[in-house]
Amino acid sequence: MLPIARGIYGGLVNITRNSRGALHTASAFRCKAETSTADAESPEADGEDNSSSSAPDPKDRSKVIPVETSMRYLKSAAYKQTYGEDFVWTQYRRNHKGMYAPRKTRKTCIRQNRISTGNPCPICRDEYLVLDYRNTELLEQFISPHSGDVLSYSKTGLCQKTHLRLMVAVQQARDSGYLTYDVPFREYDYSEYYGQEQKQKA
Ligand SMILES: [Zn+2]
Numbered sequence: 001m002l003p004i005a006r007g008i009y010g011g012l013v014n015i016t017r018n019s020r021g022a023l024h025t026a027s028a029f030r031c032k033a034e035t036s037t038a039d040a041e042s043p044e045a046d047g048e049d050n051s052s053s054s055a056p057d058p059k060d061r062s063k064v065i066p067v068e069t070s071m072r073y074l075k076s077a078a079y080k081q082t083y084g085e086d087f088v089w090t091q092y093r094r095n096h097k098g099m100y101a102p103r104k105t106r107k108t109c110i111r112q113n114r115i116s117t118g119n120p121c122p123i124c125r126d127e128y129l130v131l132d133y134r135n136t137e138l139l140e141q142f143i144s145p146h147s148g149d150v151l152s153y154s155k156t157g158l159c160q161k162t163h164l165r166l167m168v169a170v171q172q173a174r175d176s177g178y179l180t181y182d183v184p185f186r187e188y189d190y191s192e193y194y195g196q197e198q199k200q201k202a
Contacts, residue, residue: 070130133172
């Protein structure tokens with residue numbers, strides 16, 4: 001029994017050694033190839049390195065996206081694929097302890113040009129959604145079709161800072177004519193007014 005066992009064990013050891021050795025050499029070769037190519041490319045790769053190192057960080061918000069890009073994004077296929085026919089905030093859900101959400105949303109999602117939370121609000125999470133008075137397609141998603149008012153942050157889940165920026169952008173858009181709005185209609189009883197004037201004349 002013993003010699004057979006030894007034989008099997010020895011064979012196994014050999015196999016593992018061989019496979020390990022082979023793997024090791026293969027990985028070493030890959031490493032060598034990578035280092036050699038990296039060495040060859042390193043003088044040119046400086047510019048690319050900066051872009052590639054900033055791209056993998058999904059929480060970085062230091063890049064300023066122009067409004068025109070955001071407006072094109074809202075009409076693009078990428079936007080359709082992400083949100084479909086829904087509003088930007090429809091699928092968003094707040095995280096909170098207990099059954100009831102806190103009355104106010106968080107103060108801000110972005111601190112020092114970086115997302116500081118795991119569940120950023122609908123506008124902060126997508127860096128191509130730029131709040132601006134010209135970006136009416138985005139602003140209209142936050143305006144109630146029934147009352148014409150800006151929807152509450154308790155419904156949309158926006159952080160306080162972004163909600164304030166939204167209010168400012170909507171007001172600017174209304175002031176500059178990008179968004180139309182209705183003035184509340186009042187009915188006056190003109191007969192009373194004319195009646196008084198005629199009385200004064202007479
Ligand atoms: Zn936010």
